[in-house]
Amino acid sequence: MARRRRRSSSDPVALLVKSIGKVIASLVLSVFSTSREIKRLQASASKRAPVVKRMPNGDYHQEVVGEASYQNALQRVAGKGEVRHCCSAMLQPENDNQYDAQAVRVAIDGQTVGYLSKNDARRYRRSRGESAVQSPAMIVGGGRGRSLGVWLAFDI
Structure with a gap:
């Protein structure tokens, strides 16, 4: 044995x-x-941050700019390929932005995905000051060499 x-x-x-x-x-x-x-x-x-309710008609009409620089972050949130992903975005004034002291950053899941345009950021700051706001968002696009973009259901 x-x-x-x-x-x-x-x-x-x-x-x-x-x-x-x-x-x-x-x-x-x-x-x-x-x-x-x-x-x-x-x-x-x-x-x-106050939450902005979806527009009555569900319209995502507020454009976000600069998404081309944040494609990796958008793909982490929405996935690869052609997407139409509803989520929530945080709009946050960014006083220490090196390019624009009036910039308003758009973040989804804590990741920067773009900014409000220069004119929209100024209007946002006139109406909301330094406060952050949460808004419904939609990530769209992708697939066949197309970039992802972000639209907000938010009135400035």
């Missing part, structure tokens, strides 16, 4: 299995922690 050899704690296979288990546990914990932190930030942002 053959005796089974018990693996010692210095056995390379046992050490490898133990290390892999620790790495997997660490990754799972990291993912859940990051997910909870994102939800916490979104919840605190939505508590501070």
